């Protein structure tokens with residue numbers, strides 16, 4: 001007897017049983033019906049070649065939403081919505097125009113050989129129905145595949161969040177540090193980041209290796225964390241790079257404002273509350289609290305003899321002055337990074353940014369804490385070409401006739417990518433790339449002239465000083481007979 005024949009026989013037996021069951025229901029009293037029902041089910045399941053697995057939406061005593069249910073839902077939305085006839089549309093990622101389609105309640109779909117359908121009960125669950133000859137395949141390959149895929153799709157579709165810390169004052173004046181979040185929608189990507197291509201590739205490879213490094217980190221017995229120190233003058237793209245990293249890795253960003261953290265205890269609480277797959281950012285670490293040599297001197301009453309102070313951004317200077325209230329210390333921060341934070345679940349990145357790398361305490365940036373130091377520097381010609389593509393749609397291979405002048409000037413003068421971007425951005429609809437590039441050339445020439453004037457002034461002052469010094473020496477010899 002062939003398979004087909006066998007199934008048709010089984011089908012007719014089932015039909016007979018169903019018919020008999022209907023008759024029983026009509027003519028038999030309820031207590032007898034219960035017995036008949038029990039045995040009919042047993043017989044039906046004995047004869048049926050199909051197996052069913054149920055995945056309820058809520059599982060366990062605490063009614064926690066089942067991860068398996070959510071993963072199946074996501075998996076089916078992505079893979080089976082094409083074959084389902086009745087679909088549900090939901091707006092995705094706060095978009096007004098994009099919708100995600102998923103199976104409507106009680107719609108059944110077949111995923112190759114198996115069929116998934118949500119039960120039309122009040123309690124929602126999916127039932128996976130399959131022939132028993134696929135039992136092993138289902139248990140060992142298919143279900144793990146669905147769950148893994150579902151989770152991966154969910155991660156991809158989820159919205160990135162930007163968390164910032166703030167301090168809320170509760171009853172009795174009790175201060176509590178907490179994170180609040182908004183959707184992270186920074187458009188920066190590595191493709192649009194202006195920097196040397198080799199350096200950019202190196203960073204991308206480093207991040208990719210980190211993201212795929214779960215087993216590697218487990219093997220070497222190191223927490224799955226990586227620290228980056230981004231340093232360079234203002235406007236060279238440090239913050240932009242952090243956004244590009246987040247978009248590249250699909251990680252949330254925790255922008256930690258150390259100045260509003262009251263003390264080490266609050267810092268610890270905040271760090272524990274961060275999730276994995278995230279980037280913890282501490283911007284302008286040199287301005288943050290008691291972290292630099294300068295601050296320590298101030299505390300010790302030696303005063304501030306920092307000559308770089310005048311070069312600093314006035315906003316950052318003002319922030320630094322405001323920070324005196326915070327009691328977060330360097331050792332507190334280091335303890336948190338090394339201890340508690342390292343012990344939290346993996347896949348975390350920490351990024352420090354600074355304009356003055358030399359001023360940081362070496363303990364803060366030693367290897368193992370900040371694994372990779374990345375310098376973001378003034379705009380080179382390669383970086384300019386990326387900006388020209390971004391802002392003016394000038395193809396990298398299409399060498400505009402003004403490019404050679406820009407190349408020469410960029411080699412002679414230090415300007416930041418932020419300055420270049422500002423100059424080549426069209427100011428009106430009538431501004432074509434020619435006008436924008438001429439604006440940039442004009443700016444570069446005036447910056448060069450200014451630099452030359454400053455150099456001249458500097459050498460003039462130096463000469464003057466040397467002359468004065470020489471005169472003093474001579475006078476000293478004349479008056480006292482010895483040199484001071």
Ligand SMILES: Nc1ncnc2c1ncn2[C@@H]1O[C@H](COP(=O)(O)OP(=O)(O)OP(=O)(O)O)[C@@H](O)[C@H]1O
Nearest residue numbers: 192193194233234235236237238239240417418421
């Ligand atoms: N390397 C770059 N590639 C692309 N755009 C850049 C780059 N550097 C700067 N920009 C542009 O300049 C603006 C300022 O850059 P960004 O905020 O990243 O600088 P920063 O290095 O973080 O400066 P700061 O030290 O003041 O925080 C950005 O919004 C971006 O438009």
Ligand SMILES: [Mg+2]
Nearest residue numbers: 238239240283
């Ligand atoms: Mg910045």
